[in-house]
Structure formats: structure tokens, C-alpha cells
Amino acid sequence: MSSGRKEIQRARMWRYFLDAATEVIEKEGINHVTIRKIAEKAGYTSSTAYNYFRDLSHLKFFAAMRFTKGYTDELPVYLEKGKNTVEKWLYSWECFCRHSFEQPKIYSVIFMDNLGSVPEELLDDYYKIYRDDLIGLPEQIKLIIMEHSFSKRSALYIENAVDEGLIEKKDIDFIADTTLMIWKGMMNTVMNQRRKYTTEEAIKRTLYYVYESVIRVVNPDKREEIEFLPGRKIED
Template structure:
């Protein structure tokens, strides 16, 4: 097999992978997560059901990659805040507030992404997706970039919690940061679960409730 033929096959694989992802994104918009099936996705992409397994481990991995479409507004907001030189406290609350507002709008998709199958390997999922869709990549400060590409939800949360250690009035210290982080993750997961179960719950009220939880846990408040 010549070099040109190999490159052609690689490009074909890339394009077919993109077709599967775009088909899944269309179905997520039209029918929602619960209505997805391998057959529907394959039909929309123009392939046989079994072809999916040539490009993805399973349908869960495909759905996870397709879900990154819904991170676009969050990603762009993070990019804008990255270079504003916020204090660690304001940076912490700003990231969480933006994330909550967007996550509560698509609770099932965000729950599946952060707490479903493959949620312990998000870095690789995200890198694979952005290699296919480089136009969706935004620029971040190092700290925010490390958080955004964290391997799982707990690591992402820890990265923005760590700068609060031993700040004046902070409840976060070296000896309790892991426990505090576990509580933060559990609180958010519980509110996101509530939103999945009752879509009529107010996104605004859920966000305010979670920010109040963060204030209680950290002892710190947003200053602007």
C-alpha cells in the first residue's frame, strides 16, 4: 500500500467519523438523548449499524463525542474569562456560574458526559473530538485549559478549587481539599440529577442554590 493510498484511507476514516458525529448531533437536537439508537444514528449517517464499530468503541463513546457540541457556549465563555486577571475566588465562582447555567439547560447530556460511561477518560474524548473539529477549539489560560481538558469531573473541579487553599476566610486547606472537592462534586451531581428528573425546575434557582452551597463549603463569596 502506497503512502498516498494510506493517506486517502485515513482521510476517508476521518470523514466517516465526522459523519457519524454530525448525525448523532442532529438526532440529539431533534429527539433527545433517550431516543437515540445505533440504528437511527447509522441510518442518518448513511451506514449499516455495524459500521459504527469501525470508528467507535460503542454508541456511548460516539454520544460522548457528539455531546461536545453543547460545550461551545461554555468554551467560548471560558476563553473570554481566561485573560481577565480575576482573583482566584472570582475565577472559581465565574467558572461555576457559567457552567451551571449551560449544564442545567441540557441536563441529560451533561449528566451522561460527566457521570456516564467513559466519564473517567474525558481528556482523550475531547482531544479526539477537537482534532476532528479544530474550528471549535478556543484559547484559554493555562489554569482554565488544564481544567477544561481534565480527565474527569472530579479532577476538573479540583483544579479550580486548589487556588482557594489558605486564602483569607477560606475553609479550604491542604488537609481538607480532597474532602471539600468530593462534597462539591456530590452537590452538583445531586442538583443535575434533580433537573434530569424534573425538567421544569428553574435553571436560575438551581444555579443560585449551587453557588450558595459553594459559599458554605469554601467560606468565600464572589466579590463582583
Template sequence: MNRKDIKIKRMLQYFVDATVQIMKEEGIENVSARKIADIAGYTSSTIYNYFGELSHLLYFASMRFVKDYLLELPSYLERGETYTEKYLLSWECFCKHSFANPQIYHAVYIADLGEKPEEMLAHYFSIYSSDLVGFSDEIRPLLFESDLTTRSKALLDMAKREREITDEAIEEVNEMAVLIWEGMMTALVNKRRNTDPQEAVEKTMRYIRNIVKILEK
């Protein structure tokens, strides 16, 4: 890495760290370019030399909070004996973390980033490569998949090794699971439901388990 790349990486980290600090102290909804610049020690306009939009910076900072979910996911998957069970457990782990921090997960998995999410994710891991350390071969491919539908479908695709399941059934079940999660997440972010995180997890998982029964037919 040359000196210019090192400087760019350092600047990106300054702004991400400042954003993370604000998110921890005031919440993601109170993040502003001015506050970030004040903490980082630069002008607001400097931020846009490194991030095309504020949503990009929020994405990078939010990924710092998603790491807890990624670290706990392997222990959930170990409890499953079949890939269908692992699929359900992966959703349970995801719902647990995402509903506890809906604003964060909305920024990562739903918010409009203004450009291709896969490029944003690759850029993130190019800066925070240490976040990839310690993950198994089963988990590592999921880290580079920015699309939630494709990402969650991976375990169902593996279930075809264990039983006869059509691609059409997998597509249908997986898409419905994602839509159920997105519906609950949107309701929580917009405060349309007076639901605590645990209740949201239980309700969402009940619906997802019901649709997965389609695969048993």
C-alpha cells in the first residue's frame, strides 16, 4: 500500500470512528456531517472528498455494530442438524440482533445507498480486513454477500444435498422470509408497532417457520 492509499484509509477511519462515537452516544438518527467533522477535526466538506453521500458513511459505521451478529452466527448454526434447521437458526440470530438495533440494520440492509451495495461492502472489508478474521469457511462467503435475499438463500441451496427440493420452492420460501423480516423491520424503524425486540423476534420467526413448512410438502 502506497502513502496515498495509507492516507485515504486513515482518513476514512477517522470519519467512521467519529460516526460510531455519535451513534453510541446519541443514536444514528442524530448523526450529522457537522458533528462528525467536529469530532474528526476536519470540515464538513472534507467528508464528501472520501464519501459520496452521508449514507455511505452511515453504512460503514453501522457495519461496526453488525460484527456482534456475525460473531454469534456460527454458534447458532452449530445447533442445526440439517441445512433447513440452520436456515431457521440463521434467521433467528439475525432477527435477534437486527430488531435490537433496527436503525443500524436498516442502514446496512435496507437504506438506499445511491450505488451498488456489493461495491460498498467490498470497500468496507478492504479497509477493515481484520473483521474477516476468525470466521469459518461456512460463514466467510456470507460476509461478502450484500444482498439479503441471496445471502439467506445460500443455506437453503445447501439443503438440496439432503432432500429433494425444487429451486422454485426455495426461491419462494426465501423471498417470503425476507419480506416478512423487512416488514417487521420497517414497522420498528418507523415506530408503527409498540413491540419490544423479543416479541418481534418471536412473531417473525413464527411466520418464517410456517412458510418453511412449504418445503416439507
């Protein structure tokens, strides 16, 4: 079989298994996804599934990716709300928080679980099969989505704020890493029910902490240019 035909066969089999996984997630939740259950629903054996997915974590990762299309579809709309790079970046955080806290188990699988391999490679494989998910997105947003590492994604986008005189280059990694830790901390708190936050409370608190972390390193002379209302206050 030629390499081209093998790739077509691989894409076809992926779709069979991921269609089955998607159905299980929609009906039972991602915690109920098993290789055996997915293989049986797709009409194949577990051993066949392992020919295309290394283990259950990989199958769950790819299946979960299907549930992020709402986020990628809305991201350009949120970015348009900002007048400068810092505002756009903060609005992108609002978009991400709204989708991730509404589907915490899905986003935890993608961004927090141990996958046992390089996430960037998995994400690249996903978009080779599902190219349509990227159609229509601006090139800059494609880069953000394809860069799996959260801190790298943040740094990649917010770099333009240096040219705008809003922040200094030395602060980029601090902002990217700090805001990632804020989101992960709140996501862990929500999933483990350490505090009884509603989804909206979790979103608001995360955006407040993200905003406060960022505004501290923004050029004092330009802070008034950052108008991001969702992160301005928090209810105790």
C-alpha cells in the first residue's frame, strides 16, 4: 500500500474511533471512555484501536479536541474586542476560561493530564486529520492554537505588546507562566471541589487574578489604555 493510501486509511480509521468516542463522551462523559468500549462501538477490536492510538490517554486527548471547536470558533470574536495586544490577550483568556470551566474534564484532559508523550506532536497529528477545524482562522490564531504549551502560546501572542510599549520583553515569560498557574490552580480547585465555586464564579475569579497579574507589569503611563472590565473586580 502506498504512503498516500496508508494516510487515507489512517484518517478513515481515526474518524471511526473518534466518532465512537465522541458519542460515548456526549452520552456518558469523558471519564467513561475506554479503549474496549470505543472499539466495540466502532465495530473493531481493542487490538485494532491500539494500532492507531498508543494508549487510552491518547484516544481521550484526540476525542476531547473535538469538543474545543466552540472555543476556536469564538476566539476571533473575543480578540476583536481588544484595542491593543494586552486587551486582546485578556479577552482571549476570557474566551478560554468560559469554555474550559464549562467543560473542565475536557480541558483537563487536553491541558493538564499526563499524556506520556509530546503534546505538540499529538496536536499536530489531530489537525492533519481535521484540517477543516483550522479553515477560516487568521494565521496568527492558527499559530496560537497549534502551539500546545500554554505558556508558549501566551508568550507567542503577547510579544506584540512589547512593540506597542505596553510591557517589557523581560516580563513576557513571567506573565505567561503566572497566568497559566492561575488557571491550572483554579481548574484543580474546581475539579476537586475544594471550594464551592459556581462556573461563573470560577471564571470571574480567574480573570480577576489574570488581570491583576498582568496590569502590574504594564507600563504605568499606558495602564489607562487597558480597559478589560471582566477582570476589574471580584465579589467576595
